[in-house]
Amino acid sequence: MDSFQHAVIILAAGLGKRMRSTKPKVLHELQHQPMIHYILNVARKLVSNNIYVVVGYQADLVKTEIQKFAQVTFVLQKHQLGTGHAVQCVLPVLNSEISQVIILCGDTPLIKYQTLQYFMSFHTANQNDISLLVTQVENPTGYGRILFNEQNELIDIVEESDADQNQKKINIINTGIYAVNRTVLDRLLHKIDQKNAQNEFYLTDIIRNGKKDNLRIGTVMGNDPIEIMGINSIEDLQHIEQMLCQRGIKLLDFDSLQQL
Numbered sequence: 311m312d313s314f315q316h317a318v319i320i321l322a323a324g325l326g327k328r329m330r331s332t333k334p335k336v337l338h339e340l341q342h343q344p345m346i347h348y349i350l351n352v353a354r355k356l357v358s359n360n361i362y363v364v365v366g367y368q369a370d371l372v373k374t375e376i377q378k379f380a381q382v383t384f385v386l387q388k389h390q391l392g393t394g395h396a397v398q399c400v401l402p403v404l405n406s407e408i409s410q411v412i413i414l415c416g417d418t419p420l421i422k423y424q425t426l427q428y429f430m431s432f433h434t435a436n437q438n439d440i441s442l443l444v445t446q447v448e449n450p451t452g453y454g455r456i457l458f459n460e461q462n463e464l465i466d467i468v469e470e471s472d473a474d475q476n477q478k479k480i481n482i483i484n485t486g487i488y489a490v491n492r493t494v495l496d497r498l499l500h501k502i503d504q505k506n507a508q509n510e511f512y513l514t515d516i517i518r519n520g521k522k523d524n525l526r527i528g529t530v531m532g533n534d535p536i537e538i539m540g541i542n543s544i545e546d547l548q549h550i551e552q553m554l555c556q557r558g559i560k561l562l563d564f565d566s567l568q569q570l
Contacts, residue, residue, distance in 0.1 A: 316360065316430070317408045318353040321396050321486075322346055322416030323366030323387040328543040334368045336416040337375055338547055341554065341561055345541060346372070348419035348561050350380045355423045356412065356430070360405060363416075364396045392510025393486075394502045401496055410434070411495055413488040413513070417541045419561065420550070421487070425537060429530050433489040439525035440494065440516065442467075443487040445532035452542070453483035454514055456529070464529050465521050467514035471507040482531075484514060485538040494525060 326335025336346035346363075353361045361380065365372045366387040373384055385400045397413060404411070412430065414421070425443075433441035442464060444456050455477050457466040467484045468477050490498075498516040506512060520527055532538060541547050554561065 315407060315409045316357050316412060317404060317410075317492075318357050318361050318412045318414060319397060319400050320346070320349055320353060320361065320363045320382075320414050320416050321393060322372060323364045323369075323390055323396055324417075325367040325390075326417070326542065329547075330544060334372050335541070337372060338541070338544075340419055340541070340547065340551060343562065344375055345419040346376060346416050347379050349414055349416055349421070350376065350382070351562065352421060352423045352426060353414065354380060356426055360408060362400050362404065364399060366390050366396075392504075392508065393513035394499060394511035394515060397495070397513055398499050398511070401499065404492065408492050411488075411490050411492050413486075413490070415486040415540065418486065418538055419541065420537045420539055422537055425532060426487070429487070430489055432528065432530050436528050437526065438489070438528045439491050440520050440527045441489040442517065442527070442529050443485045443532055443538070444482055444529050445485055445535045445538055446482050447535045448481065450478075450481045450483045452540075454486075455480040456482040456484060463521075464517060464527050466518045469506065469508070469512060469514065485532060486540075487538070488513070488516075490516070494520070498523075 322336045324335055329335055337344045361382040362385055363382045364385050364387050369386055376382060385403060387396050387399045429443050452470055454467045454469045455473055457468060459465050498519050501519045502511050502515040504511055
């Protein structure tokens, strides 16, 4: 992968209301490190320098912590209007040489470098306009559901709050990890709106709009749903901490990441 033409955008602007804390979600600690550190660690291996972190809630605090660990470009999302809006904030400051954008979430600390490396190889080898990492889970509650047509082509992502009863039974879910051609991303983000249950700009809408434009869209099925476990509550954090302890895994040790 040509890291000079690729950028990583990390979404890290939210408070995380379900954490029941005034601390920014991405600064909650896992194995004595803020969870954002693990995403940064993987991002640095992917692209070296072109890392953009979207900050919002207690932005200065998040910046200070990240600067102890990595050199990144910070982008302020002044008003948290959704994931699509967060990425929109980055595009004006994106290095002009960037041709492909990888989008990650700051609250999924278990994602492995090897998985993302394969994902990007798939994206570029197939010359996709958009690629999405998906996975199958036993309990899809809380995640966006993946909709395929009869030809097994990805046509849409439906958020939990907008899903009907049949869609909620779908157990193939959106991991929130995208690879998108930079020009395509810019065009599609200008088409999204807030007509949804959350009244937010959903990044997921680029799939539906991309399909309408007959763009080349592909999916990679993640082998291990554990990797994309999002941390949305203290209970989630405690569960993951306990799981890692039981398996003897230390996240900053890349050899042990293979054991996830």
